[in-house]
Amino acid sequence: MARLSARKLFAFCLCASAFVFLLITLQVVEELGQFEKALHTRPLKDRDGLTQIQAFPESPVLTDDRVSPGFASGFPVIVWWSPLTGEPGRLGECGHNRCFFTINKSYHSHPSTQAFLFYGTDFSVESLPLPRKQHQHWALFHEESPKNNYKLFHKPVITLFNHTATFSHHSHLPLTTQHLESLHALTSHKFLLPLAQKNQLRHTLAPVVYVQSDCDPPSDRDVYVQELMKHIPVDSYGECLHNKDLPFHLRDSSAMDEESFYQILAQYKFILAFENAICDDYITEKLWRPLKLGVVPVYYGAPNVQIWLPSNRSAIVVDPKQSPKELALYLKSLDKNDQEYLTYLDWKMKREVSNQILFKELKERQWGVQDVTQENFIDVFECMVCNRVWENNNRQNEGLAPRVWQAEEHHLTCPPPKLFDFAVNPSNGSSLRHIWRASYDQSVREARALRRLVLRNRNFSATQFWREVFTD
Template identity: 70%
Template sequence: MARRSTKTLVFCLCISASFFLIITFKVVGELGHFERQQLNLHLTEGLYRGHKETLRDTIPVMDTAGTGAPGGGSYPVIVWWSPLTGETGRLGDCGRNRCFFTINRTYYHHPSTKAFLFYGTDFNVESLPLPRRAHHHWALFHEESPKNNYKLFHKPVITLFNHTATFSHFSHLPLTTQYLESLDVLRSHAYFVPLSKKNLLRKSLAPVVYVQSDCDPPSDRDTFVRQLMTHIQVDSYGECLHNKDLPPHLKDFTAMDEQGFYRILAQYKFILAFENAVCDDYITEKLWRPLKLGVVPVYYGAPNIHRWLPSNGSAIVVRPKESPEKLAEYLKRLDENDQEYETYLEWKEKREISNQNLLAEMTGRKWGVQDITKDSHVDVFECMVCKRIWENINRLKEGLTPRTWQADANHLKCPPPTTFDFALGPTSWTSQRGIWRPSYEQSKKEAKALHILAQRNKNFSVEEFWKQVFSD
């Protein structure tokens, strides 16, 4: 009885110590980022002092009421609070409107400054443009995985912003198709390998291929694939579950978009297209790549993926509650049945995209991907904010009430990360598999604390933030 109590006590102490370490590492990381940010700000201020007169000459002061017109030489200032563009000063044309864009934070004090732009991955609580004046707009650009900054994915934080450009189709500027160049690349047969040749290649290749080097992400995909590999042969070229080597000239991660790499993948029947996080509309090249190549994607990720597939029968969608063994049985059946397998490639062979939502999104999209004839999504995001600012400037001139914009909770939203409950073999001690759910739960407290402090509308220290986080 005493030995059992001792074991229980040791177990509890281990759990407590683990939690303490997670929090400690997070705090240290946040503090380190803060120090780097202060250094960057110091350098930016130095640049600003060196070009002060030039920049002042570029943008005549606009008063707080916003008087001035595009043709009159006075322009609103929009500050990238996250230095995404690296531009110390640029007068940008947005149709009939012009705004001055800069990463120089000293423009926080400029009377013409109307908006602050944030890049989600670099969004930090330690340095915010506070106090936030009534005419200050906050805009968020975040196209990346939730694991990069979980705080943003909770209502208390996302609703602090007036304008959004995120992967959610609910945002003001949806970036859901950010990894898809065009409809033509989906229809293209540039890499298409006929089934008869794929069948011959099966003598040396597995039916399924997996290429991932970001191991143990929030989606827990490696756990699923590890189990799947016990029931069907999978060639894994990436660092995660690696069992097959690429040619030497393709081993570098920068070769992932090279033709030689594409031609290797195109020889397979199935590609495991598992996202690193499971959120509606979070869709990356993992889905589009096999569709472009003419390989059937076995997809796990966005629950609403059917909203974006070229046709209903263009991918095998993994159900999280379905066992890897059952999926393996289905893939084996398709591998042995040409007629059934080809139903998944019928749209590709005919070059027919039947999904009206995808067609409408791609034809109506205002930005391009790897297309020098179109603006980038960052450019369009900047201009969206610029045009909205000018809309309110003109409304004030006409004696009208300015419009207001605010993000909704669904502009950036993901459910808590979950793990698969399959029996696991030994895993690496460096595995991050167990940290994502605690990190998500911790981020809810951080989001609440940040909202409270932002509503007070004055600067706060790192210590004040963490004190508020743990005040409950």
């Protein structure tokens, strides 16, 4: 009985200790929550003592919407209206200038806020920093496909912005080579296989490989490839037109940059490098990857791709007016003629990039790709805007008129998507294929409606926006 009582006492003490610990934990969590709430609602001057970042050393008195002449002693606030960076507040160093960057939208009306940054994919008409004051800059960062937000690709919307960083080489900060690390990566022989070995592998592999899991995009690439498959063997590892399996550990999309995946692709003679949209300068890893691996890309995408190729004969550029059968016959002829095939790899063998435009771009661009010794392009974009804000502040202090930056139509543009007229196998068809042209046409009306509403310079609701769209 004494042993039993001791066990009961021990169990009681254990439960009581756990209960007390739970109460203490809940109290601590509640206090932390109160502290967090107080931190986010506290005036900026009080928060500075906690963050060690003083965004506003001085609080100039403003008599109207213009920036105070004494503002240069403080830091301009630049708000990411799209929360791309996730940073609640950071004092950024941009050469001799500093700006306070934040995703906190409550800074919208702060007198020191001078610029708003937008990420194109997240650009929403339902939430814009309106009214827009005359001195406030709008800047757009958009490196992705037009299908993510078609309305940005029309003159009425793109020209609402002062500064741009897009895949177009015409933009203020061109990101055309965003998927290419360096000249060294392009000319490296790390994955290059001897042609004799590729010829030997042709006993088990097709001459052409295709890897896509984003099926039926605006470029209509899958329909072209499906027709091409009727005339030449193609190993398709992705979900689109799938006919061959990758090893299990490489089937996830996150494995597309694994060396073992590269080694599989490097065994082929040709890679179908088809973009999801057809726009000048919209060039992704689909082109650069085969060039880095020593495989000849069969490229369908940017109509001006020749501007960016490492040499005049480094890729087979698909002419959409050319039939897939004609392309297949050409690939078959190269597959059988080693000397002719190797002319597409001559630049790689010699490690020579003869295209001076590409050479100059990679040497002189202000940002790096997968390089910790260089700034990334988001930081460079932020500093471009910061420095331009400071330039106008300094001009104002000197009694000069502000400099005006303005995005132009060709900073982000793309023609309407077109469908190929080949017969489509119903089992492989997708309802997505037919939405892109309608989506594009609708986006033209959306762009005009959005511009009209923004120029009225007052807040509007989603209902008002759509009413404007459908009365266009």
